[in-house]
Structure formats: C-alpha cells, structure tokens
Amino acid sequence: MIKIENVTKMYGQTVAVDNISFEVNKGEILGFLGPNGAGKTTTMRIITGYFPPTDGNVFVEGYSILNDPLEVKRRIGYVPENPSMYNDMKVYDYLRFIGAIKGVSKANLSRSIEKTVALCSMKTVLGRQIGQLSKGFQQRVALGQALINDPSVLVLDEPTSGLDPKQIHEIRQLIKSMAGERTIILSTHILPEVSMTCSKVVIINEGVIVAVDSTENIGRNLERSHQIELSAEGSTEKIVQTISRIPGVNRVEHSGNRYTVDVEMGTDVRAEIAKSVVNSGFGLLELKTRSLSLEDVFLRLVTEEEGA
C-alpha cells in the first residue's frame, strides 16, 4: 500500500532522515514514533509530496512520488502538525475549495462535504471563519480537509498536539473508527497514543529507524528479555550475592527489600532465582517479570541508539 524505499533527506549538509525503509499495509494504523526532531515530520512531508526526498522513493498504491506526484497526492489526506489553513475563509467555503482542488467532481461536492462534516462533527461551525474557531474545531476542519476526497491514505502529524483531554479522546476515537477502510500513518511523541490507536509501530531517532514491529510485539520482545522484579526478606547484601551468582543474571539493584534483576536476552531465570533465594533461607515475598510500557521500550531503544 505505502512503501518507503531507502529514503534520505538532507537539509544542506544536515541529514534529517537517513536511508529509511518501511511498508504499511492496507487498513493498518502505523504509529510513527520518535522524539522531537527525529525526522518524523520530514518523512511525512516526503510521503505527502510536500518536498521530494534527496534519495530514495515512496510508493503509494504503486505510484511513485517522484514520477506520479499528482496520482500519489490524490490518494493522500494530510493533516500537518498545527495545521495552517486559510483563516479568513468560512469552514464551508474552505471545504468546498479544498474539495474542488482535490478533484471532487462538482456533482459530488455537496455530498462529500456533508459526509465529511458529519464524520468530523462540525456542523455547528460551518458558517464560521476558521481563524475564530477553537483549537479542537480547527483540528476537525484540518481532518475534514484531509478526508474531503475520501482518500485511501491518511497521514497525520501529531494530530492531538495542543488539544485538551476531551478533544484528544474524540480525535483518537475518530482515527480509530477509520481503521480498516483507510491506511493511516500517525506520528506522535505521545506513547499511550500509539498503544491506544496503532497496530504497528515504527520508532525513529535522529533520522534512523530503530525498530519496526507490531505494537504488541515490540513491548513483548523486550519484556521477555530484560527485567525481573522481586521482593525478599533477609540481608540485602547476601540476597544480592545469591542472585548475582545465577548464570544469565547481569546485574542486581535494590532499594529496601525490592530487587530489580537485569537478565541476559533470551534467558528465563525466574525459577532459578526463586529456588536459590528460598534455598538460601530468605523469604521470597514476590517475583514477577517487569512489564515494560511502550515508554520504557522507547526510551531504551533511543538511549541504546545514542550509546552505540
């Protein structure tokens, strides 16, 4: 559906995006995750044809952004971060203008507007100037201009930034409700947004892709490999010693009677730890693998990348 192929973008001598490749299948919601300045917006601008890549290519439904930019643009609805629209225009006029520009036939224009207005629930503001609307409604209008020609792909750059919690919830519901029929790429640095809405995650940092996986997998893989938490009664020093001796354990930290054990990738030493703690005469109160939130995964990937 969407194929990003070895895309590089340079701003003068600065590399903004460095040879990234990934694919998004039809109907997927892809979360494009990264800290500010990682290259998310640059990538999205390349996909939407705002500017061409320095190297590489992007294909949308088989059309290349370099050779058939108009065909690609016809298939994409784009909501930039803090979208700037023509503030002097009234919502209805604006949607009509954008619809016409995007090639909605005159006969279908009224119907398209009606449909979009209903979908984004903005009937009450149709006659008002865009510049006078609240941020939440402006975001709806921005979404509306993206949806007006019923595109098969939606590219949303931080669609919930700057909204209040209620508006964030509504926009997320709206995005989620569109999954399946549309392919969506959604960039964000808000991690819960990804776990809540996306089926697949691409993590980007300093212009390089750090991880690509399904939202569930990306957490699970790291969860399996990394940390075990336990609490035990007894001399902390001795407990640390006992656990450290177990093969596969890298490091043990403690605070009070709670211990965090870093374990080697691919090993499961929970049983071993339980056995040696109990056998050494300490009281094992609790033992569990620490489930990593997406936030932990993200931080870990990003910091590992920086350390490398």
Added chain:
Amino acid sequence: MRNIAEIYKREIKFYFSTPIAYVVMVIFTTIFGFLYFRNLTYYSELSYQLMQNPYYAQSVDLILGVFAPLFNSNSIILLMVIPPISMRLFAEEKKSRTIELLFTYPVKDIQVVMGKWLAAVTIILLMLLLTAPAPFLAFGFAESAEWGPVLAGYLGLFLMGVSFLSLGILISALAENQIVAIIISYGALLGFWFLGWVIDPDSGKQIGKVLGELSIIGHLTNFIKGVINTRDLTYYLLFIFTSMFLTLRVLESKRWRG
C-alpha cells in the same frame, strides 16, 4: 483549468474580503481623477487662449494635452499601488504556512501561479476600468473622438501594470514575509525605472542604448503617444513571461531545498 479557476476565485474573494483591493482602487482612481481634472482645466484654459490665433489652434490636441501627461503621471502611481497587490500572493502563504497543505494537494505549481496571477491581473483591470469615465467625459466635449490613442495608452498602462505585478509575484515567492516582499518590490521596480537614466541613451554609447531599452518606463512612451510598437509589446510580454517563469523555478527550488 478547474484548479486555476478555484485558486483564482479564492484569491479574488480574499482581495475583496480584506481592505487591500478597495484601498488600492480608491487611491489609484482618486489620484487619476485629480490629475485628470487638473490636466483638463489647464488644457481648456490653454486651448481658449490658443484659439485666438488660427495658427496655434491647429496644435490643440486632447490626446497630447490631457491624456499623454495623465498616463505618464499615472505610471508612477501604478508603481506605488501594485506591490501591495502582489506582495501577499506567496509571502503570506509561506509566513502562515498554508503553503504546506497547498503543495500536498494534487495541483501543479503552474496552476497555483496562474490562479494567483490572474486574480491580481483582474484587480489591475478593474482599477483601470474604473477610470473609463474620464475619456468619455473628455470626448463628450470634443468634436471628433480619438479613441485609438487613448486605448493604446490604456493598453500600455495595463501591460506595465502587469509587468510590475509579475516581478512582484517573483519577489513574493522569494521573500519570507510581506514587508520584505513589498520593500524589495519597490526597490526592484524603481531600479528598472531608473535604468534608462543611468547613461543617456542618446549619448552615443552602446551601453546607454541597451540600458534604455531595458528600462520599464521607456517602453510606455510610444503607447502613450498612441503608437503600438512590436518592440514595446515584446518587451512587456517578455518581462511578464520571464518573471512568471522564474517564479515557477523559485518555487521548485525552494521545495527541493526543503
């Protein structure tokens, strides 16, 4: 075609939903009207005196007496009122970042440029049309109406106005905000204006001749006299075409650089 029409309509609506178009038209027509009135009174007094002498009476000419100086003075007024029309066309889209969405729509750059250009040309056309009562009034008192030279003068003013506009659009595409755009526009237009004055074209020096040919005001002279010369026509059309072509290249290059 539809895209050009849609962009054209939006720009026209914008001009009339803000004070720009009104202010510009009022200023232009007021000054035009004032100069016209002054020229006409002066001319009527003068012609009255000249009529006393049958020899001089032959040289009484409404075109040379009223319209030629009128068009000449108004060329400088055009220079002042056109940059406010052109300055916003791209600079504002860049400043308010609306250009980001515009460039992700399935529209070609040339359609965007044409739509905006045509809208601004319409404003110039309207502005000139508003002055149309002037020749009607003048010819109302004349025995024989000489429409040809007046129309040629209007054509000259129109072409010069559109040339100003096209250079203004190019500068608007280059500049990051409207203030910078308008200041550079005035500078560049005055530059083209004064080009002919740097070295006297009649001094015999080749460079003086070349600069004289490049001067934007020099080519208006014939039009005002009622002469439509291919050389002048070509100059203005080439000036407009080159500016528009460069505007397209500027937009493209800005995009490649991100």
